[in-house]
Amino acid sequence: MPVFFDVPAFHHSKMVNFLVDTGSTYSALTEKEAMLLGLDCGMLPESKKQAIGFGGTFRNKIINRPVFLTFRSNKAEHKITYSSGFEVVCIPHDATPQERESMLRYTPCILGMDILDKFEVYVDKRKVELTLVS
Amino acid sequence: MIAEVESGMSATIEKTESFRLSRENLEWFKENYENLKRKYDNQWVIVQKREVVGNSSTYDDIIELLKKRDRKNAMVEFIDSKQIAMFF
8 A cells, every 4th residue: 555654854755555464563664665765774763562574583663753644545635643653674683685685575564553543444355455444 | 934835835746746656656567567577577676757767686786776866756676476475
């Protein structure tokens, strides 16, 4: 799902494609998208949360400034302010170059329940269509 | 006051334009994925203005290519013809 990701405090914004994951309690940006957004993962503070996947544990960082997420359809626009620190899933320092490449290739940005809870979510399996109603 | 309003309007227009361009790139990428798989399988690509403007087999190399371009509204994706099963 395309979402406009805006961090006004850092003057960085970008369209980010998120995977909608109702099984995830929180949302997260990947190191790849953070970097494309202009954020340096090394400069971000550590998060208390950890993410596990691809045979290892990611180190989570946090964007400790307000983040604005804009959802837009042909008919409407809805903006969410996320002030509680947006998670960034970063590659661990001890990852081998091959592991790092794999993690960057296949780790998606996640739209979890912390954001999906703000919408009514409808899934039409026949059309493979997901509708968020604010 | 007028400068603030103009600045706000300018930011809104920029965001709308960025949204439009990014969505166009994404839709183009999805529509052309089968062709892209044949041409760029197992590679990273940079998509801008509905075309591939750079490709490389590693992330570090594609980022180096991206640094030489205006990265605004650029989309960087990895293309893989193999189907990947993901478990969350």
